[in-house]
Amino acid sequence: MPLAAAALGAKGQAFVVARSLLAHPHPFIGFQTMTSLDSFKSRQTLNVGAKTYTYYSLPAAEKNGLAGISQLPYSLKVLMENLLRFEDNRSVTAEGIKDAAGWLKTKTSSTEIAFRPARVLMQDFTGVPAVVDLAAMRDAMRNLGGDPSRINPLVPVDLVIDHSVIVNYFGSSTAFKQNIEEEYRQNGERYKFLKWAQTAFDNFRVVPPDTGICHQINLEYLSQTIFTAKQKIGNETVEVAYPDTLVGTDSHTTMVNGCAVLGWGVGGIEAEAAMLGQPVSMLLPEVIGFKLTGKLKEGITATDLVLTVTQMLRGKGVVGKFVEFYGPGLDHLALEDRATIGNMAPEYGATCGFFPIDGETLRYLTETGRSAERVALVEAYAKAQGLFREQNAPDPVFTSTLELDLGSVEPSIAGPKRPQDRVLLKDAAAGFAVAMEKEFNKAAERGKRVPVEGRNHDIGHGDVVIAAITSCTNTSNPSLMLGAGMLARNAVAKGLKVKPWVKTSLAPGSQVAGEYFEKSGLQKDLDSLGFNLVGFGCTTCIGNSGPLPEEISAAINKSDLVACSVLSGNRNFEGRVNPDVRANYLASPPLVVAYALAGSLDVDLTKDPLGTGSDGKPVYLKDIWPSTKDVAAMVRGTLSEQMFTGMYKDLFEGDAHWKSIKVDAAATFKWDDKSTYVQNPPYFTEMKKDPAPVTDIINARVMGLFLDSITTDHISPAGSIKESSPAGVYLRDHQVRPADFNQYGTRRGNHQVMMRGTFANIRIKNQMLQGVEGGFTTHYPTGEKLPIYDAAMRYKAEKVPLIVFAGKEYGTGSSRDWAAKGTVLLGVRAVVAQSFERIHRSNLIGMGVVPLVFEEGTSWQTLGLKGDETVTIHGLAHDLKPRQTLIAEITMGDGTLKKVPLICRIDTLDELDYFKNGGILHYVLRQLAA
Known part of the structure; x- marks a missing residue:
């Protein structure tokens, strides 16, 4: 070709x-x-x-x-x-x-x-809308008189379908098969579209469903640490060696930082531009050095370590910065543990969490099946470049540093709402009691239990109703996974059983994990406790936990119980895991099993028994916790290089379901107007070869007033779609049964659903409406309370621009392009916050929305905003410069005028070009059409 x-x-x-x-x-x-x-x-x-x-x-x-x-x-x-x-x-x-x-x-x-990354990585939640945009750009190119085939990735792109499997079935030997069949039934339109893209675009590969999580496949197979490419210099063609780098449409792309691959998450918008040859424009970052000394104590897991690191770095403040790990402690840290730390860079706020190449890197590449030639190149290149970490080499120069003695790390979990809210395991029960008082206002109801209709048990506040071994963070680490299996084996031997209200699931990060569970025999023990395989993909952590049993759900909602989940993931934001579950805790895979046995966050696992054994005696966590030495021996005795090469040799082939999908090979996609999954987006409608001038924002209305830490999950939820929501009404109107609504994440190829889902998280709180949860606002001047989508459409019909006000860290969480796309499609011209998360700020600009920040010490609260104001911002239309100070003229509800300085967070000239074109894709399309 x-x-x-x-x-x-x-x-x-x-x-x-x-x-x-x-x-x-x-x-x-x-x-x-x-x-x-x-x-x-x-x-x-x-x-x-x-x-x-x-x-x-x-x-x-x-x-x-x-x-x-x-x-x-x-x-x-x-x-x-x-x-x-x-x-x-x-x-x-x-x-x-x-x-x-x-x-x-x-x-x-x-x-x-x-910065020009060597490649791009995608998962299907964020990848589908990116590919939809590429397909739409082909249509737009044709409409502009150009060649559609010029819209084509110019760097290698791998898309891994890993976010669509839902835990509808669990706790049985048929759960895996049933979940796959349901996945294909619900996602057939999306998968047909992706298979078309696999044939239509050059340099674009798709890893079919039920293979694994993109980050683990990236770590175990796709990443090479050092890449090579042919290049013509004069009349000679040479082979160039260079570091493996990437950007990914998932914020946890940073996982491969553990393998010395520099990369981070970007929005789908920025990733599309990178695919089309645009460099990633960035300011050279500060680099925080994180010194590790000592070694982990007996029984301490990589999860305990990463939760400690996350809390420390959140406390230091590393948003927009690189973090690089160094020090003698690296000599005692397996690459899989480094990858666990790298994975959670978004949780501690950094752009990346980088580990340099050293002997451990070479060990991992060899044992996971990379060729001897590749490993030799990595070593020789790194040493020639000064990229190889030698034990006695001087430390690099850093912006600032902090230090952790690995020997000081203690068993930990994090929750109930944020990954950085670490609590020591010994204090977890007391911490939940505090949350009951301060987070949920239910201190007086501690100990409340209610019967579950049709079952021989009750349920109460703090009960663990979901225990999920899930997500790339920990399921990519054999020590953690096999440790969970060994704990399950010990529990079964003692006669312990999981509490009857717990929904258990096991979703490994790759088929390699499934292979080593079978080889070790530990899968049988996990099965005995209900941790049967439910799929290879990102399940509970992304909101694909599936429904709770109806009787459990009914009891929770009828009595307004604070139910809990414990998962081995990296995200526990409110409203993310399951709509019935209000308190969510991150924990290591072994602790997930332990909490399933205990059944409650009100149990102190360090002191209280997990249950009663078959001999009638209480069984404690220390009785079944596997030793570090035994786990290491199990890893050595189970994993092999052949296991990796065997699992990955047919990576792109797919199973019978995938092979049965038939598509037409055509340069442009044949859109189906009846599809509720994939629609041609409106971004390029009536687009001209030359951009229209940017205009100032005149008399905008306030759509929302939000507090700190509004996540991309709040702005564009990934989970279930409520039947009464605007998105649910749309699907019902298109003859989709509520049982087939699927979720927002799988419908990201349809802008009609996603517009209606913007700001529709069930837990979001718009401060314009005191005491109200969910995606509502007040329409002015009528004063009506409306769903945000309905109000936005009314404002659009009235030709009234919109503005959003927020607090600190606006847009944290997943690198979700729909959080920006939905914002612009609702008619929002600007978001004014105290600070932005890096990726979301970039995404807003990439869609033509201007991010603005208050000067230090100012907030919408200090200004006394209520939401009934009108806002005019001059300075956008003429000679706008990066980081320029603009003045917002805010007319208060009583008619008084306030002039407020705002800093424009368009940081670079490239970003300014994108903004003036109405977005980064418009800019690229015009470049190509010219």
Whole structure:
């Protein structure tokens, strides 16, 4: 198949990879179209075995004008190599590279760089809308008189379908098969669309459903740590070696930071631009060094460690910054444990959580089936570049540091609402009592229990109704997974049983995990406790926990009980896991099993018995907890290189369900107007070759007043769709039964559903309506209480622009492009907050919504806003500059006028270009059409 075109103007130099070379990533060799100007004479050759590679040498560049760069953090060295390799005197200049090297002087920078990742990773929740946009761009290109086939990924893209399996069936040997069948029944339209995309686009692969979680597949198979590409220099074609880098449409893309792969989550909007050859525009970040010393004590898990790290880094404040781990403690930390820490970078707020290449990296690559040639290249390249961590090497220069003695880590869980709310296991029961008082206002009801109709048991506040071994964070770590299996084995031997109100599930991160559970025999023990395999994918952590048994759900809702979930995931935001569950706790897989046995958060697992054994005696957690030594022995005796190579050899083939899907091979997609899953979005309707001028915001109405930590789950929920909600009404009107509503996450290819779901989280609180939960607002001047979607459509008909006010950390959580897409489609022109999460700020700009922040000490509360104001913002229409201060003229409900300075958080000139074009996709499309 011919190579795709790569002429995209000043920002358009990219890697182009022929599809035939994408059949297998060993080796992953493409073709790099651009030759660096190499002002710093860094281009060198490296001999590894019988092969010779060209690379851009950091030590050589240091000698030729970039003094001191050997002292940079490893993560910034990766960025520096990227700049050297892509120097074109346009997006990357010699002067810009010097400015980037100047980071060492202040350990921070206002320097903007153009970063070009080697590849893009997607999961289906965020990937489907991205591919829908690409398909829509092909239609728009045709309408503009261009060639639709020019809309094509120019860097390798892997999309893993992992977010669509729902735990509808559990606790039986048939649960896995039943869940798959239900998944295909509900998602047939989406899967047909993705299979079309697999055939229509070059450089685009799809990993079929029920294979594993994108992050674990990325860690175990796709990532190579060092990549290679063919490049023509003069008349010679050479093979270039360079660090493996990526962006992903899931915020937990950072998991591969544990394997020394620099990457992070971006919104689908930004990922689409990267696919189309646009560099990721970013300010060179501060880098926080996190020093690890000592080693973990007996019985302490990687989950305990990562919850501790998350709490420490949240306390320090690392939003928008890189975190890099260093110190002697790395010598005692397995790569799988490093990946667990890297995974939760979004939870501690950092852009990434990076670990450098060392001997442990080489061990992991070898044992997971990478070729000996690849491992040799990784070692030789890293050592030649100064990217290999040697034990006695001096520490890099960091912006600031903090330190943790691994020996001080104690057993922990986190909850009831945020990943950073760590509580020691010994204090968990007391912590839940505090939450009952302060979070749920039910202190007087402690101990309340009610009967469950049709069952021989009752249920009460604090009972664990969901215990799920789920999500990439921990199911990618064999020590944690096998530890859970060993605890289950010990529990079964003692005669313990799971409490009857607990919904149990096991969703490993890859089929490798399923293989080692079978080989070890531990799956039988997990089955005995109801932890049967329910699917290979992201289930409970993304809101795919499935419904609780009807009797349990009825008892919870009738008596307004604070039911709990315990899951081995990374997200426990309110309203995310299950609509019936108000308190959610993150825990290691072994502790998930333990809490299923105890059945309640009111039980102190360190002191109280989990239950009564078959001998009539109480059984405590310490009686069944497997030793660190025994878990390590189980891992060594179970896992093998052949297990990985065998599982991954047919990764892209899929099962019989996938193979049976038939699609038409056509350049443009044949949209089905009747589909409730995939629709042609309206972003490019009536789009012209030249953008319309940006206008000021005049007399906007307030759509919402929100407090701190509004997450992308609040803005665009991923979970179930209420029948009475605007989205539910739309689906009913289109003859979809409530049982087939599926969830917002799986319907992200349909803008009609997602617009109606924006700000529709059942737990969101718009402060314009005191004491009201859910997606409602007040329409002015009528004063009517309406669903936010209905009010927005009325304002749109009245030609009234909208504005949203919020507090700190607006847009935290998943890198969810629909949180920005839905916002713009509702007619919101600006979001004003005290601070933004990095990805969501970028996504808003990518959709043409301006993010603005108050000056320090100002908030909508200090201004006394109630929501009945009108807001005018001048300065957008003429000569807008990055981070410019604008003045908002706010007319209060009583007619008084307040002039409030706001800082425009369009941070870079590239972002300004995107904003002026109405969004990043419009910008790219116009570039291509020109």
